[in-house]
Amino acid sequence: MTRALVVYESVFGDARSIAQAVAEGLFGTVPADVVAAAEAPADIGPDVVLLVVGGPNHAFGMPSPSTRQGAVDQHGADIRDIRTGLHEWLETVHVSAPHLPAAAFDTRSGEHRLIARMDHAARTEETLLRRTGAHLVAPAEHFSVAGTKGPLVEGEQDRAREWGRLLAGHVSGAAAAG
Ligand SMILES: Cc1cc2nc3c(=O)[nH]c(=O)nc-3n(C[C@H](O)[C@H](O)[C@H](O)COP(=O)(O)O)c2cc1C
Incomplete structure (x- = not known):
């Protein structure tokens, strides 16, 4: 059966909550598995028809061993x-389907608009997704947390569900039917 795969990295649980909400949004169209990057498969087979990845902004970018420390x-x-985390997984994962539909998200605590603009975790995720041969079907989405350890700002999970519904529109009819 075809499915979507949502792979996340999350230190305090917020990006994981967003990943789960995205999967809920997808679910009306295509079943979606939500997996932490540390447990994500090394190979993505043809049963996966959509790949969504996301994690937190750390030091204006994706988490690395030093920011995790x-x-x-x-x-x-x-x-x-x-x-190990999302960056390391994206660097090594093998995607078998050419042009696999994909999208990226990140979470951030920076409230100041100028500072938030400097954050580029999702931009790096997109670069790494492209390197796997995946095809980005929607602009990256950004979700806000109230403080370093969260929680998510009110309404962000609803927004993530809505984004999931939007992404589901990029799963081809045959694939969505399973
Ligand atoms: C080491 C570290 C660096 C961080 N750097 C940034 C940053 O540059 N910009 C930002 O908006 N938030 C930053 N944050 C806050 C994280 O984005 C926030 O903890 C994260 O979005 C929460 O998601 P999570 O619960 O999935 O870990 C940082 C947090 C940590 C722990």
């Missing part, structure tokens, strides 16, 4: 293995 040291985060 910073999250542990400065914010008491519980991270099983700081060496």
Whole structure:
């Protein structure tokens, strides 16, 4: 059966909540699996008809081993293995379908519009998605958290569900039918 795959990295749970809400939005059209990058498959087969990836902004970009260590040291985060996450997974994953439809999101706590504009986690995710051969079907989406450890700003999960419904429109009719 065909399916969508939502792969996330999340330190405090907010990007995971967004990933789950995106999957709920997709679900009316196509079943979606939500997987942490650390547990995501090394190969994406032809059963996957849409790939969505997302995670937090750390130091204006995607999390890296040093920012994950910073999250542990400065914010008491519980991270099983700081060496691996979404960036590392996207660098090694093999996507078998050519031009697999894909999209990226990130979460951020920066409220100031100018500072938020400097954040580029989702931009890097898009670059890495393109390198896998995936085809971006929608602009990256950004979701806000109220503080470093969250929670998500009110309404962001609804917005993520709506974005999921929009992305589902890019799954071809035959694929959506399973
Ligand atoms: C080490 C570290 C660096 C961060 N840098 C930024 C940043 O540059 N811009 C920003 O908006 N938020 C930044 N944040 C806040 C994160 O974006 C926020 O913790 C994240 O979006 C919450 O998502 P999560 O619960 O899935 O981890 C940072 C957080 C940590 C722990």
